[in-house]
Amino acid sequence: EIVLTQSPGTLSLSPGERGTLSCRASQSVSSSYLAWYQQKPGQAPRLLIYGASSRATGIPDRFSGSGSGTDFTLSISRLEPEDFAVYYCQQFGSSPWTFGQGTKVEIK
């Protein structure tokens, strides 16, 4: 099983700042089958990024993904008030599909 470790656990930032979230895999993620999701309290997750760097439909371009192999990054160029949420990475290249434990982006 591929274990995904996200860091930091909590990221305290102000609106307008840049956020950088990390996801490290215990083994190489095949074909960049790596996704990022955003989840707000009481809501279902929302797909942001798939294939490590492709934005999902309707996702603003301030969200970008990068990385390959075992190291992946989600960047938020300028935080908007609606971006404060929990973010999860997920690998789907190897069964069982697994999620990271999440990074909470909170208002500083």
Add this chain to the structure above:
Amino acid sequence: EVQLLDSGGGLVQPGGSLRLSCAASGFTFANYAMSWVRQAPGKGLEWVSAISGSASGTYYADSVKGRFTISRDNSKNTLYLQMNSLRAEDTAIYYCAKGLGGYHTGWGGAFDYWGQGTLVSVSS
């Protein structure tokens, strides 16, 4: 517009059974892999099970293998999860989720649409 409507959750005693349903609309249901993902209270996300578009392939997390069965009825655009021998640790919100593509395309494991979730509580 794609919609996924989860239902069937509730309170059940340990060892009991429950069947979840997910009614899908707004897309060609049979063309996409579907999954169940759960979230225990205050915890992260856990993939539970997936099924290919034709239902020829089913896949499970080790934590539920042998106890849960995923199925789908493409004529009714509905996904199911039969849960038997339920345990306290199965308590969670269960979401159905649509894959970005078919299972064998490799993209079935990225989830572009989610249901609203249905709460399963296992307690005596």
